[in-house]
Amino acid sequence: MSEPMLELSGIVRTFEQAGTELQVLRGAELTVHAGELVALVGPSGAGKSTLLHIAGLLERPTAGTVRIAGTDVSALDDGKRTEVRRRSVGFVYQFHHLLPEFSALENIVLPQMINGVPKRTARERALELLRMVGLEPRAGHRPARLSGGEQQRVAIARALANGPGLLIADEPTGNLDPHTAEGVFAMLTSIVRQARVGALIATHNLELANRMDRVFEMSDGLLVEHARV
Numbered sequence: 001m002s003e004p005m006l007e008l009s010g011i012v013r014t015f016e017q018a019g020t021e022l023q024v025l026r027g028a029e030l031t032v033h034a035g036e037l038v039a040l041v042g043p044s045g046a047g048k049s050t051l052l053h054i055a056g057l058l059e060r061p062t063a064g065t066v067r068i069a070g071t072d073v074s075a076l077d078d079g080k081r082t083e084v085r086r087r088s089v090g091f092v093y094q095f096h097h098l099l100p101e102f103s104a105l106e107n108i109v110l111p112q113m114i115n116g117v118p119k120r121t122a123r124e125r126a127l128e129l130l131r132m133v134g135l136e137p138r139a140g141h142r143p144a145r146l147s148g149g150e151q152q153r154v155a156i157a158r159a160l161a162n163g164p165g166l167l168i169a170d171e172p173t174g175n176l177d178p179h180t181a182e183g184v185f186a187m188l189t190s191i192v193r194q195a196r197v198g199a200l201i202a203t204h205n206l207e208l209a210n211r212m213d214r215v216f217e218m219s220d221g222l223l224v225e226h227a228r229v
């Protein structure tokens with residue numbers, strides 16, 4: 001078995017709502033290994049985004065342990081958690097969130113420069129990533145000049161810019177037509193395998209979920225693994 005990129009154990013998350021306590025996660029357990037795609041499904045409001053935020057170190061759980069590539073981040077202060085997040089976690093959302101005034105290439109260069117990578121190295125890496133997602137010829141284009149599928153490919157390349165071990169995606173193909181979604185999903189799968197990234201992907205698309213390596217359903221604050229046939 002390949003090494004775990006994400007380990008969640010006993011994850012509890014409660015919110016205060018109008019003076020009452022809402023327990024969204026009640027002890028969720030999950031491991032995502034290198035090179036593996038794990039689907040996260042469940043109805044709206046079940047807590048998928050909350051779990052992704054906790055796994056991606058954007059939020060702290062009320063209780064429980066988060067390990068990223070073997071490192072227990074629970075005891076780290078906010079600064080150290082941000083460092084781990086920038087180095088080890090890539091995010092893809094339903095909407096690409098690319099910076100509109102920058103080219104595809106620059107959108108992939110920027111997160112590397114924030115991490116202290118020299119510009120020249122960052123450009124080379126960005127070009128390599130654009131090649132991987134089949135968009136090298138579009139390197140100089142701003143997002144508005146790219147199709148929805150191309151924008152999402154650039155967003156995936158950007159998520160991988162700093163060589164993360166973990167990719168967190170929230171409905172990455174939710175805004176695309178079925179044919180384009182298919183192409184983006186196939187590309188995402190091949191990159192996850194090739195780069196040995198662990199991917200946790202929330203989706204309402206059960207057909208897509210069933211093509212991933214494992215499927216977990218958020219149910220009553222717990223994660224239940226679906227039996228595969």
Ligand SMILES: Nc1ncnc2c1ncn2[C@@H]1O[C@H](COP(=O)(O)OP(=O)(O)OP(=O)(O)O)[C@@H](O)[C@H]1O
Pocket residue numbers: 015016017022024042043044045046047048049050051
């Ligand atoms: N910051 C917050 N404060 C209070 N309640 C919150 C907060 N964030 C989320 N919740 C509540 O937690 C529950 C789970 O929300 P979450 O967004 O994680 O669901 P989801 O499964 O991602 O839904 P969707 O599929 O619609 O994106 C909801 O009842 C929501 O209202």
